[in-house]
Amino acid sequence: MSIDLGYDPIQKLEELQPLLKESRSCPHPVKVFGMEDGRGCPVWSLLDEDGQVSVAYFNMPEGGVFVNHKHDEFEILIPYKGAIMDLNSGKRAGPKEFLYMNPGEPHRIKAEEDTWAISVAVPSSEGYPHACR
Numbered sequence: 001m002s003i004d005l006g007y008d009p010i011q012k013l014e015e016l017q018p019l020l021k022e023s024r025s026c027p028h029p030v031k032v033f034g035m036e037d038g039r040g041c042p043v044w045s046l047l048d049e050d051g052q053v054s055v056a057y058f059n060m061p062e063g064g065v066f067v068n069h070k071h072d073e074f075e076i077l078i079p080y081k082g083a084i085m086d087l088n089s090g091k092r093a094g095p096k097e098f099l100y101m102n103p104g105e106p107h108r109i110k111a112e113e114d115t116w117a118i119s120v121a122v123p124s125s126e127g128y129p130h131a132c133r
Helices: 009-023
Strands: 031-034 040-048 054-060 074-081 084-086 099-101 109-111 115-122
Touching (some): 084 099
Antiparallel strands (some): 031 040, 074 099, 074 115
């Protein structure tokens, strides 16, 4: 399925790079998402735009797998270092690529190597972290 986002997500990712460096000044992650091995993956918020969109980023160690889950919103995962795979669908993404999940679509994301990625939810929801204030 093709979707018109109204913009180039790769270009937006490149534009977000300066924000990533600044946002690391947040002293703590705003959420820790569960992985299958019982460890947690810290998630930092970059943007929470009045319920319209949430943008976050995370670092998952090689071999880490998020527990199988789904969302009520559209989700896009964009790795900018490393690679991820959805073990449910077999879809894979590395730098300058992305995975797209429809609302209600179960996904189980695995880091194929140490991975830093951006996560975008449209619209925003309570399931996504909110901006570090």
